[in-house]
Amino acid sequence: xxxxLANSFVEALREVxxxxxxxxxxxxxxxxxxxxxxxxxxxxxxxxxxxGKYVDRFEQxxxxxxxxxxxxxxxxxxxxxxxxxxxSGVQKGDEVLIPGLTFVATSNAVSYCGASPxxxxxxxxxxGVDPIKLDxxxxxxxxxxxxxxxxxxxxxKISAIVPVHIFGHPCKIHEIVEVAAKYKITLxxxxxxxxxxxxxxxxxxxxGKFGSISFNGNKIITTGGGGMIITDDDQLADQAKHITTxxxxxxxxDYVHDQVGFNYRMPNLNAAFGCAQLQNLEKFLASKRQLxxxxxxxxxxxxxxxxxxxxxxxxxxxxxxxxxxxxxxxSLKEVLLSSLNEAGFMSRPAWTGIHKLNPFQNxxxxxxxxxxxxxxKIINLPSSAFLSEKS
Amino acid sequence: xxxxLANSFVEALREVxxxxxxxxxxxxxxxxxxxxxxxxxxxxxxxxxxxGKYVDRFEQxxxxxxxxxxxxxxxxxxxxxxxxxxxSGVQKGDEVLIPGLTFVATSNAVSYCGASPxxxxxxxxxxGVDPIKLDxxxxxxxxxxxxxxxxxxxxxKISAIVPVHIFGHPCKIHEIVEVAAKYKITLxxxxxxxxxxxxxxxxxxxxGKFGSISFNGNKIITTGGGGMIITDDDQLADQAKHITTxxxxxxxxDYVHDQVGFNYRMPNLNAAFGCAQLQNLEKFLASKRQLxxxxxxxxxxxxxxxxxxxxxxxxxxxxxxxxxxxxxxxSLKEVLLSSLNEAGFMSRPAWTGIHKLNPFQNxxxxxxxxxxxxxxKIINLPSSAFLSEKS
Numbered sequence: 001x002x003x004x005l006a007n008s009f010v011e012a013l014r015e016v017x018x019x020x021x022x023x024x025x026x027x028x029x030x031x032x033x034x035x036x037x038x039x040x041x042x043x044x045x046x047x048x049x050x051x052g053k054y055v056d057r058f059e060q061x062x063x064x065x066x067x068x069x070x071x072x073x074x075x076x077x078x079x080x081x082x083x084x085x086x087x088s089g090v091q092k093g094d095e096v097l098i099p100g101l102t103f104v105a106t107s108n109a110v111s112y113c114g115a116s117p118x119x120x121x122x123x124x125x126x127x128g129v130d131p132i133k134l135d136x137x138x139x140x141x142x143x144x145x146x147x148x149x150x151x152x153x154x155x156x157k158i159s160a161i162v163p164v165h166i167f168g169h170p171c172k173i174h175e176i177v178e179v180a181a182k183y184k185i186t187l188x189x190x191x192x193x194x195x196x197x198x199x200x201x202x203x204x205x206x207x208g209k210f211g212s213i214s215f216n217g218n219k220i221i222t223t224g225g226g227g228m229i230i231t232d233d234d235q236l237a238d239q240a241k242h243i244t245t246x247x248x249x250x251x252x253x254d255y256v257h258d259q260v261g262f263n264y265r266m267p268n269l270n271a272a273f274g275c276a277q278l279q280n281l282e283k284f285l286a287s288k289r290q291l292x293x294x295x296x297x298x299x300x301x302x303x304x305x306x307x308x309x310x311x312x313x314x315x316x317x318x319x320x321x322x323x324x325x326x327x328x329x330x331s332l333k334e335v336l337l338s339s340l341n342e343a344g345f346m347s348r349p350a351w352t353g354i355h356k357l358n359p360f361q362n363x364x365x366x367x368x369x370x371x372x373x374x375x376x377k378i379i380n381l382p383s384s385a386f387l388s389e390k391s
Numbered sequence: 392x393x394x395x396l397a398n399s400f401v402e403a404l405r406e407v408x409x410x411x412x413x414x415x416x417x418x419x420x421x422x423x424x425x426x427x428x429x430x431x432x433x434x435x436x437x438x439x440x441x442x443g444k445y446v447d448r449f450e451q452x453x454x455x456x457x458x459x460x461x462x463x464x465x466x467x468x469x470x471x472x473x474x475x476x477x478x479s480g481v482q483k484g485d486e487v488l489i490p491g492l493t494f495v496a497t498s499n500a501v502s503y504c505g506a507s508p509x510x511x512x513x514x515x516x517x518x519g520v521d522p523i524k525l526d527x528x529x530x531x532x533x534x535x536x537x538x539x540x541x542x543x544x545x546x547x548k549i550s551a552i553v554p555v556h557i558f559g560h561p562c563k564i565h566e567i568v569e570v571a572a573k574y575k576i577t578l579x580x581x582x583x584x585x586x587x588x589x590x591x592x593x594x595x596x597x598x599g600k601f602g603s604i605s606f607n608g609n610k611i612i613t614t615g616g617g618g619m620i621i622t623d624d625d626q627l628a629d630q631a632k633h634i635t636t637x638x639x640x641x642x643x644x645d646y647v648h649d650q651v652g653f654n655y656r657m658p659n660l661n662a663a664f665g666c667a668q669l670q671n672l673e674k675f676l677a678s679k680r681q682l683x684x685x686x687x688x689x690x691x692x693x694x695x696x697x698x699x700x701x702x703x704x705x706x707x708x709x710x711x712x713x714x715x716x717x718x719x720x721x722s723l724k725e726v727l728l729s730s731l732n733e734a735g736f737m738s739r740p741a742w743t744g745i746h747k748l749n750p751f752q753n754x755x756x757x758x759x760x761x762x763x764x765x766x767x768k769i770i771n772l773p774s775s776a777f778l779s780e781k782s
Binding site: 028029030031035036039040043044046047048049050075076077078079103104105107108111114216217218222223224225246247248252253254255256257258259260261262263265266267268269270273337341347348349351352357358359 | 427638644651652653
């Protein structure tokens with residue numbers, strides 16, 4: 001019976017998502033002549049590497065678009081988050097609050113700082129960190145000492161929190177900012193998935209000390225591989241540029257580096273590609289919103305699941321379209337994933353809760369009740385911008 | 392008088408290095424239609440990100456060219472070295488022997504592992520690690536315990552050594568391999584600068600457990616930003632691929648990561664560029680050898696300095712052409728650097744000895760007598776492949 005349901009759902013999808021070939025990827029980049037033009041121009045200039053006009057332009061345009069004062073282009077979203085955490089003062093032995101429901105990069109970036117992730121639960125509406133549960137939890141397990149938040153159980157400093165805007169949907173960032181402030185915890189936003197997503201007209205990633213954005217191949221716009229650090233703090237922005245470019249002290253010819261730096265520069269070649277992509281962002285956003293509407297239509301015919309809508313008061317980029325089963329149902333989820341993927345509609349479940357992965361299973365966490373349910377409810381459906389345009 | 396000497400040297404250079412404009416960069420990439428063709432093809436495929444045919448092809452072609460069994464494309468040379476050290480078993484608290492004369496990335500990669508660089512001196516002929524001095528030093532300051540080399544002074548394990556082929560000139564890698572084996576120290580080669588350089592017909596980077604190569608914009612071939620890990624060990628190669636691609640366990644849709652991984656993938660866009668560059672490597676090598684010959688001519692007119700020749704029995708890629716003053720002379724070096732750069736011949740001294748930089752000044756080291764002298768003797772001259780072709 002579950003198989004029948006899955007098959008009729010697949011048929012319903014087939015009616016609205018027409019494609020030229022049998023296979024529909026989860027998220028395919030949309031590229032055109034402009035990308036080739038900018039990249040060719042970059043190649044002709046021979047400035048294909050770590051400096052060049054496209055890097056400067058891409059940084060400036062992302063700053064303008066997001067409303068952040070400064071933007072620093074880096075090699076990927078993981079690097080952006082790593083440096084954001086380092087420059088927020090996260091130190092070896094600290095704990096950093098992150099949701100269990102996120103891509104593993106969030107957790108890895110914490111590890112690179114020598115800190116331990118400390119996992120918090122998510123909520124149903126936004127899939128983001130639950131601010132009420134967070135507040136209750138911190139009131140139980142932490143105390144403030146010398147303006148720092150200390151975990152009573154481990155004795156370690158909880159130095160930062162990294163809310164994530166899951167699948168592009170803004171989390172309750174305003175409330176989370178308030179909780180973070182109450183407990184003296186620095187907030188860094190993982191906006192890897194949410195370029196083009198706004199919380200009450202303010203772009204995601206601009207609520208904390210830093211925001212980090214990803215331009216990986218599966219994101220709403222891509223640079224092949226790439227990321228961006230955004231911040232309103234000029235001094236921190238300068239430090240971010242310095243430490244991501246091997247911490248070299250400017251000099252006409254001498255090579256002096258004043259700290260352990262990183263080779264996290266975005267090549268000009270990739271920035272050229274990104275500048276072209278960014279020019280089409282509004283078009284992509286419109287297409288993805290249209291795709292959401294198409295999915296809404298499909299789900300009107302079914303009562304076992306719905307498509308996740310942007311939170312009230314927010315504008316989501318609808319990066320990954322998200323089917324939500326009305327009840328947690330592991331076997332239905334598996335049947336649907338099988339049927340969808342076999343029919344060529346590339347679909348995936350939510351990530352396995354990061355707190356359950358081998359490298360992080362001994363890290364501190366609150367009870368993850370909601371996440372455990374969400375894991376058996378979420379399926380991401382094909383989300384490429386062009387899917388709504390072709391049909 | 393030093394100014395007169397510098398000026399007449401500049402005039403002599405001007406006679407052999409003709410250029411279309413006034414400014415000659417230290418090392419400019421050579422690009423052509425092939426780069427645009429491959430990159431456009433990559434863009435049209437929409438596979439611009441972390442997987443794609445150009446990544447596979449570039450890996451295969453670098454393996455073939457170097458004679459290594461396997462090659463793993465990564466985001467830059469620093470990342471290649473970082474992962475090579477991690478997979479060689481370098482652990483937190485260990486020491487890793489590296490030359491003081493190298494780019495800061497060598498030292499940074501050691502730091503990322505939580506290990507401490509332990510600096511060793513270089514020798515005049517090759518600018519690489521001095522194997523005789525190394526052997527004497529280790530016999531004094533270390534002992535073997537349970538098949539590991541222990542630093543008597545710090546009590547720490549010396550787990551690896553990273554010889555570097557400076558400016559593309561092969562170091563005495565055969566002798567260094569022997570010393571490393573004698574003291575049970577794992578050898579990882581930093582071949583960032585030496586693609587196309589051979590030690591007795593064997594490519595640099597293939598003598599140790601791993602070799603790391605850089606394709607930064609200033610290297611003999613570039614991918615914008617990029618690097619390669621090479622190794623003859625299939626198992627280590629698989630591990631390197633796994634850990635540089637977020638350590639995701641293969642599955643049709645589930646997201647499970649079995650260790651703290653890294654986002655060190657080379658985008659297909661950059662690999663496409665690299666494949667085009669690699670097709671011209673032999674041409675670049677010939678041009679750079681020709682440029683060396685031109686410099687040799689120039690230096691026949693002067694008796695204060697010479698141009699560094701490839702070590703006997705080796706074939707160097709002549710990545711950076713290197714003027715060697717016959718005697719250490721700081722003020723002459725500075726006058727030459729001023730005159731050269733003011734005349735538009737972009738030139739630079741050797742890197743400041745890494746052991747003297749702030750972040751590494753408290754790390755262990757042997758006496759750095761030769762390096763201290765070399766620092767006052769070395770000037771890198773304009774080295775772009777096309778400089779010999781145009782005149």
